[in-house]
Amino acid sequence: xxCKEAEAAILGDGAAVLVLSHGKAGQSRVPVSSLLAxxxxxxxxxxxxxxxxxxxxxxxxxxxxxxxFCCLLGFGCxxxxxxxxxxxxxxxxxxxxxxxxxxxxxxxxxxxxILKVMSKMGISCLQSYKGAQLFxxxxxxxxxxxxxxxxxxxxxxxxxxxxxxxxxxxxHKLAFPERxxxxxxxxxxxxxxxxxxxxxxSIHETEIHMNTPDVIYKMQEAAQTNSTDAYKMFxxxxxxxxxxxxxxxxxxxxEEECVPVPLNExxxxxxxxxxFCTGAASFGSISDEAHRAMAxxxxxxxxxxxxxxxxxDPMRFTQLEPGEFEAGAVKWxxxxxxxxxSKIKQVASGRFGVTAEYLAxxxxxxxxxxxxxxxxxxxxLPGHKVIGKIAETRKATPxxxxxxxxxxxxxxxxEDVAQLIKDxxxxxxxxxxxxxxxxxxxxxxxxxxxxxxxxxxxxxxGMSGGTGAAxxxxxxxxxLPWEIGLAETHQTLVLNGLRNRVTLQTDGQVRTGRDxxxxxxxxxxxIAMTTAP
Numbered sequence: 151x152x153c154k155e156a157e158a159a160i161l162g163d164g165a166a167v168l169v170l171s172h173g174k175a176g177q178s179r180v181p182v183s184s185l186l187a188x189x190x191x192x193x194x195x196x197x198x199x200x201x202x203x204x205x206x207x208x209x210x211x212x213x214x215x216x217x218x219f220c221c222l223l224g225f226g227c228x229x230x231x232x233x234x235x236x237x238x239x240x241x242x243x244x245x246x247x248x249x250x251x252x253x254x255x256x257x258x259x260x261x262x263x264i265l266k267v268m269s270k271m272g273i274s275c276l277q278s279y280k281g282a283q284l285f286x287x288x289x290x291x292x293x294x295x296x297x298x299x300x301x302x303x304x305x306x307x308x309x310x311x312x313x314x315x316x317x318x319x320x321x322h323k324l325a326f327p328e329r330x331x332x333x334x335x336x337x338x339x340x341x342x343x344x345x346x347x348x349x350x351x352s353i354h355e356t357e358i359h360m361n362t363p364d365v366i367y368k369m370q371e372a373a374q375t376n377s378t379d380a381y382k383m384f385x386x387x388x389x390x391x392x393x394x395x396x397x398x399x400x401x402x403x404x405e406e407e408c409v410p411v412p413l414n415e416x417x418x419x420x421x422x423x424x425x426f427c428t429g430a431a432s433f434g435s436i437s438d439e440a441h442r443a444m445a446x447x448x449x450x451x452x453x454x455x456x457x458x459x460x461x462x463d464p465m466r467f468t469q470l471e472p473g474e475f476e477a478g479a480v481k482w483x484x485x486x487x488x489x490x491x492s493k494i495k496q497v498a499s500g501r502f503g504v505t506a507e508y509l510a511x512x513x514x515x516x517x518x519x520x521x522x523x524x525x526x527x528x529x530x531l532p533g534h535k536v537i538g539k540i541a542e543t544r545k546a547t548p549x550x551x552x553x554x555x556x557x558x559x560x561x562x563x564x565e566d567v568a569q570l571i572k573d574x575x576x577x578x579x580x581x582x583x584x585x586x587x588x589x590x591x592x593x594x595x596x597x598x599x600x601x602x603x604x605x606x607x608x609x610x611x612g613m614s615g616g617t618g619a620a621x622x623x624x625x626x627x628x629x630l631p632w633e634i635g636l637a638e639t640h641q642t643l644v645l646n647g648l649r650n651r652v653t654l655q656t657d658g659q660v661r662t663g664r665d666x667x668x669x670x671x672x673x674x675x676x677i678a679m680t681t682a683p
Contacts, residue, residue, distance in 0.1 A: 152187055153194040160200050171209035173233070177326045180318050184210040185221050189298030192226025192281065201226075209233055216263030217627040223264070225299060226281045263623060270527055270556060270628075286591050288397075288630060303591045305634055306397070348622065358394050360614065360659055365391065369661075369682060385662040396614070396659070397633045398668045424452040429657045429680030430496045430518065430586070432458025434531050434540040439480045442466070442490045444683055446482065449489055456494040456678070459518060459529045459554065461503015461543045466490035467511040494584070497574065498529055499561075500554030502544040509577040514607065517570055519561055520588035521611060524624035529554040564596075568603030575604070582606045582653075589613065589635025589658070594642025601648045609678065610635045612658025632658040633672060640673025 152170070159165040170188060175181040188208055195201040206227045211234040213222060222230055239252040247255075264276075273279050283301060289308030290299070324343075346356035350363070368384035371377060393399035428448060433441045435458065445455040445466070468491075470484045482488075495512035497504055509515060521527070531540075533551040541548040561567050571583050584607035585600045587593060597608055612632025636656045643649040656669050657678035666677050 153191055156191055156195065156204075157198065157200065160195075160204055165204060167205045167207060169207045169209055170227075172211040173209055175211065180322045181211065182318060183314055184208050184212055185218070185225065186294075186298050186314060188222055188227045189225040193298065193300045205229070207231065214238075216260060216267065216621075216623045219260060219264055220267050220279075220623075221285065223276070223280050224283055224285060228280065263621070266621065267623065270525070270624075272556075286630060288634070305591060305630070358391065360391060360395055362387075362391065385664070388662050389664050392662075392665070397631045398665065401633075401668055403667075420452075425676045426451070427454035427494060427655070427676060427678050428456050428683055429678045430456040430458040430494075430516065430521075431680055432460030432496075432502075432529065432531075433462065433543055434460045434535055435529075437478070438539065439478045442477055443480070445490045445492045446488055447683070449491070449493070454493040454514065456516065457492040457496055457503075459496050459498035459500060459502055460531070460540070461505075461508060461545065462492055462495065462511075463539070463543050464507055464511075466492070467507075496586075497570075498554050499556070500529060500552060502529075502546065502552055502554070505545070506577065509574065509581075512578055512581045514582040514584055515574045515578060516584040516586055516607075516609065517567065517574070517605075518586050519567070520586060524621075525588040525590070525629050527556055527624060564599040564603055567600055567605075571604050584609060584655075586611055587635070587639075589630045589632045591630065591634070591638070593635045594638045597639045598642055598646050598648055601643065601652045605652060607653045607655065608639065609655045609657065610639055610674075612656065614659035632656045632660075632669070636669065636674055637672045 156168055159168060168191075170184065170191070172181045172184065188206060192201065192206065195204065207229045208222055208227045209231045210218075210222070211232075213219060213230060213232045214235045219230055219232075235256060236249075236253050239256060240249055242252065245252065268274070268276070268279050271279070271284050273282075273284075283299065285299075285302055287295065287299065287302055287304035289306050290304055291310035292307055293310055294314075295302055295304050344351055344356070346359065350359045350361065351357075352363075365384060365387045368380050368387065372381035372384055389399075426448070428444045431441070431444070441457075448455040466489070468489070470488045470490070472484050472486050472488075475482045475484045491511065493513040494516055495508055495514070496516045496518055497509075498518040518529075521529075529552070531544075531552045533549050536544070536546055536550060536552055537548050544552060546552055561570070567585065571585075574581070574583050583605055585605045586609040587596060587600070589610055589612050593610070597610075600608065610632055611629070612635065613629030614631070636654065640649065640654060643652065643654075653675050654673050655676035655678055656672075656674045657680065659681060660666060660669060660677050660679050661682050669677055
């Protein structure tokens with residue numbers, strides 16, 4: 151109906167501007183998603199060769215985040231009027247600013263957020279971003295993609311128009327309940343429930359989060375007391391959450407087609423854990439004590455810890471003398487052979503802390519081309535954290551913020567990656583060279599090129615990894631699940647005869663034995679875990 155009315159307005163009335171509005175929504179009128187409407191109309195006008203004749207403006211009540219604005223612009227609209235946001239600003243408690251200043255601040259913040267997204271894609275002007283559809287979808291029905299987001303890459307068929315209709319009806323019921331609500335203490339303010347979009351809420355029917363208090367408590371209890379019962383309870387609860395939040399939760403083992411073998415024929419646990427490593431958490435983003443703890447723990451089990459892109463204190467390159475060692479607020483009982491040396495040294499675009507000595511003291515050198523939780527962004531450490539030992543280790547000026555350029559400013563092509571790989575091999579001929587890539591549709595082709603560039607190891611980083619230096623929009627809306635990227639990489643390398651030349655690793659909220667086994671079945675030979683440790 152929207153498409154037909156738009157066509158009639160253009161051809162019959164000569165309209166040059168079309169406004170898609172939620173303004174008429176009410177108790178008897180249920181609004182549709184502004185993004186679905188914009189996408190469908192944009193594609194319909196293109197098919198009828200009418201898109202260039204008209205501008206599309208969206209008067210939206212459901213657009214309030216940076217990602218919402220980016221989607222609307224990316225799928226074809228020319229301007230956005232988020233009127234419900236402006237109305238909400240009027241209701242802010244404890245704010246003395248006039249409304250026009252509040253709106254000005256909101257628009258300034260939104261502009262900065264959109265610019266941040268554009269910069270991650272290497273785009274410098276909005277005209278190039280509008281209608282470019284630089285998105286990838288997970289779990290959308292083919293009919294929705296065909297009708298509203300024609301040409302958008304997607305994986306996993308899923309939610310169709312019936313699901314969006316159901317969501318619209320549920321939201322409408324919240325706005326116009328069948329039974330009147332009791333009077334609030336503050337009669338001038340109408341409040342809606344907090345759905346837990348950003349923070350965990352224990353009330354029913356809220357957004358499910360991977361990190362819940364009870365699960366974290368059981369994980370810590372298991373680690374602190376070495377309790378098998380506590381760990382089993384943790385893994386049971388965590389796997390239950392994974393079923394509702396992650397793609398791997400929808401996979402099941404086909405045990406009926408397997409022939410069990412005696413446990414003594416299975417590779418022992420002491421050998422399996424040697425394939426574990428920590429993800430790249432730099433010194434400065436985490437404390438010196440935590441950084442050292444992960445290093446000594448992984449060295450004791452035969453695994454590997456990763457320095458991240460913040461360098462490493464040269465004092466950690468040597469073995470420790472047996473006895474008690476104190477660092478900050480922590481004391482360790484050192485045994486023979488213990489060391490705080492991280493076997494994996496990361497090299498990112500900022501080259502913070504990277505020296506010849508740093509490169510020489512590595513078993514593996516990892517080139518950070520992408521980070522799963524914030525692809526397209528470089529590492530960032532605010533100036534107030536760049537002090538003392540942190541500044542010294544990173545070879546930086548105290549008080550000056552450190553921001554690595556976005557990786558695509560460092561590596562323009564596979565040839566650039568191949569050159570850096572060669573340089574690192576020359577710096578440390580005995581080290582394995584790893585390249586960290588973000589899970590995405592099409593990663594298989596990129597991975598093949600990197601392997602041809604002589605990389606020995608690939609890390610496929612999923613969207614669920616934790617970082618404290620990323621915007622909410624990056625954490626919630628960037629990257630794809632590692633299951634998608636890992637499966638595509640493994641299969642593409644096999645098809646191109648390259649699989650035997652490289653070791654595959656994955657990371658992104660891998661927490662339980664079930665997660666590890668599924669990663670291995672999808673092609674991973676090594677597992678990186680950071681948030682849980």
